[in-house]
Amino acid sequence: MTTIKDVAERAGVAPSTVSYVLSGSRKISEDTRRAVQAAIDELGYHPRASARTLRSARTRVLALAAPRVPGAYRAIDGRFAIDVTDAARVHGYDVLLMTDSDGVGGLRRVARSRLADAAVLMAVEDRDPRVEVLRELGFPGALLGHDDHAALPWTDLDWEAAVALAVRETAAAGHRRILFLSSAEHEVAARRGYALHGLDGARRAAVGTAADVRVIPSHRDPDVLARRLSQALAARPVPTALVVQHLILLPRLLDAVAAAGLRVPHDLTVVLVGSLPDELGVRHLPRIDLPVAEMSTAVARLAIDAIGPGRADRSPTSREPVATPASSMFSGAPHHLIQPRMAGPVIAPPSPG
Amino acid sequence: MTTIKDVAERAGVAPSTVSYVLSGSRKISEDTRRAVQAAIDELGYHPRASARTLRSARTRVLALAAPRVPGAYRAIDGRFAIDVTDAARVHGYDVLLMTDSDGVGGLRRVARSRLADAAVLMAVEDRDPRVEVLRELGFPGALLGHDDHAALPWTDLDWEAAVALAVRETAAAGHRRILFLSSAEHEVAARRGYALHGLDGARRAAVGTAADVRVIPSHRDPDVLARRLSQALAARPVPTALVVQHLILLPRLLDAVAAAGLRVPHDLTVVLVGSLPDELGVRHLPRIDLPVAEMSTAVARLAIDAIGPGRADRSPTSREPVATPASSMFSGAPHHLIQPRMAGPVIAPPSPG
DNA sequence: CCCGTTTGTCGAATCGATTCGATTGATTCG
DNA sequence: CGAATCAATCGAATCGATTCGACAAACGGG
DSSP states (O other), X not given: OOOHHHHHHHHTSOHHHHHHHHHOOSOOOHHHHHHHHHHHHHHTOOOOHHHHHHHHSOOOEEEEEOOOXXXXXXXXXXXXXXXXXXXXXXXXXXXXXXOSTTTTHHHHHHHHTTSOSEEEESSOOTTOHHXXXXXXXXXXXXXXXXXXXXXXXXXXXXXXXXHHHHHHHHHHTTOSEEEXXXXXXXXXXXXXXXXXXXXXXXXXXXXXXXXXXXXXXXXXXXXXXXXXXXXXXXXXXXXXXXXXXXXXXXXXXXXXXXXXXXXXXXXXXXXXXXXXXXXXXXXXXXXEOOOHHHHHHHHHHHHHHTSOOOSSOOOOSXXXXXXXXXXXXXXXXXXXXXXXXXXXXXXXXXXXX | OOOHXXXXXXXXXXXXXXXXXXXXXXXXXXXXXXXXXXXXHHHTOOOOHHHHHHHHSOOOEEEEEOOOOSSOOOHHHHHHHHHHHHHHHHTTOEEEEEOSTTTTHHHHHHHHTTSOSEEEESSOOTTOHHHHHHHHHTOOEEEEBOOTTOOSOEEEEXXXXXXXXXXXXXXXXXXXXXXXXXXXXXXXXXXXXXXXHHHHHHHHHHHHSSSEEEEEEEOSSHHHHHHHHHHHXXXXXXXXXEEEOOOTTHHHHHHHHHHTTOOTTTTOEEEEESOOOGGGOOTTSOEEOOXXXXXXXXXXXXXXXXXXXXXXXXXXXXXXXXOOOSOTTSOSSOEEEEOOOOXXXXXXXOOXX
């Protein structure tokens, strides 16, 4: 209920002076500063966000658009939401969470009513309609994940490098027959970046190693998956390692492995690419984690950098070009392509038997 | 960039008339309404949220405070965030996501800068400092979970009824020796509502059935948990059923059961109380799910109901008392205590062996 | 000593919507 | 026919901050 006017009266100055004390954008004498600060403290004054926003045309809010998963929900997305929020706070931004319950309607509404300064799109898809909304409205944004068609800043794990690394490290551990359980077929069909790049990585690694790498396309149906897997495991010569990118069904998958009478890692070494919640208790397996914190930090930064200057901030200084890591394989928008790192225990060699 | 003034000019009316068309709070002739609507459509006008908020003192935003988990993060919380957001949207509210990265500072900042009209606190704890912040600032709010000391509206699963139901149903299936794996000891020590009420439920059910119910206190350390469990499983007469409330370590727990040479459900029937992400693949077990959607709907409603009238809305009509479901065991604040329901397959009877 | 500069503060305009009287015609009634 | 009533719309004030130009006092230099 207390406003800048109340503070001004109590400190015996004009409201504008209080504003200058707060913003520091004009020189204020030490005496006045102290008097104003005292009044602020005594009254417990805090500027109203809506008044600031109205005047400055800056909300200091990012819209975070949850994945377009009809009904489904991936546990990792919650962690992204938390980490993006923390990363935004570092730059003084808050985060407005948006679901896809009314399609792109929510995003359009938030952008047009200027509830946020920029948007972060989670789990972007090929030809994502959300991207089209941002383009149409000229609203700044950045992507978690990558799509070649979206000319927007983005960040992603280098899935090709990740799968290639996992396969090569497995081969380096001595395995000569390696299975790669790719993303599910419907993900490949939807042209999700991680699915396509992951397959590329497996193929690339296969060429460069002495190991025989065989790709098993995964499937959203656990029974289909289990069937394909047990078939592949029964092949001769016997595969000694399994690199898994399709993690959602990992528990079922490990059940299938156990059902085949195989112990991990003694009979079959399992290496993961991607991330699952800690509750799954798979942290004892060698893996390449999805760098959630790193990606969140990067995407918050990219989104905030994409925001233009506010109303009064019409300085004539030319804007610095945004530095992007060297990578010529993607479009010209600023981006952070994150290199994979192995985590967890070392990859067990194949058992001599 | 288009404002209500632009629309007014194009339609040949005053800005106030446009506002009345939008709000419908005064009678407008059909001709004028059409002209204004045409101008709105042609210009793609959408009112600026900050201007509305400044005038009306209503943000139509709820602050959603994530759990105070230092470092950790529970997968189910992401689903709560999504569902609360959807539920808020039904009432025309958006959701600002807040982490606990700067303690209660974020909540205090958002409340004082009036970025939101009310707060929803997730996973409230005993003597939760966030509750104290709301009280101190007189900021409306509602809780996911329940704490007797907080005089705030809340919603929760009736954990006592849930555990009691699970135990009774297990006994009804014929089991005569039942283990109850309670919440972890540190959760009980922290006086978390679900932990205390769950224990009460087990004790209450034990009194009313022919079965022998034995409580195993769980532990955050998987090794301690496994040791206690295998000890309890080795007791004579042999337990035939296990009711689990501490789900976080369920994969490790099932490992321990398997290590003891027991098959589920043939040798040991496992019944769950609470919820885990679908990725865990435990939907084939009999269980009582945490009613996330129901709780989210309720808490959004409670938070919004706690918001006072806006600035211009000074109608002299007395406010209706909020209806609360009958339940005399909790404090006077409005609340929704949700009754448990069994889900999944029926509970298998003990094997005759 | 007077004029130009610097320093610190003030007053007023502004952002974009909402809302309360006031006003203008049209209509009704004695 | 003039006064009272009513419907529809307008104009202006307001919400709470920011920011620009103005201005007074202090200061410095010739």
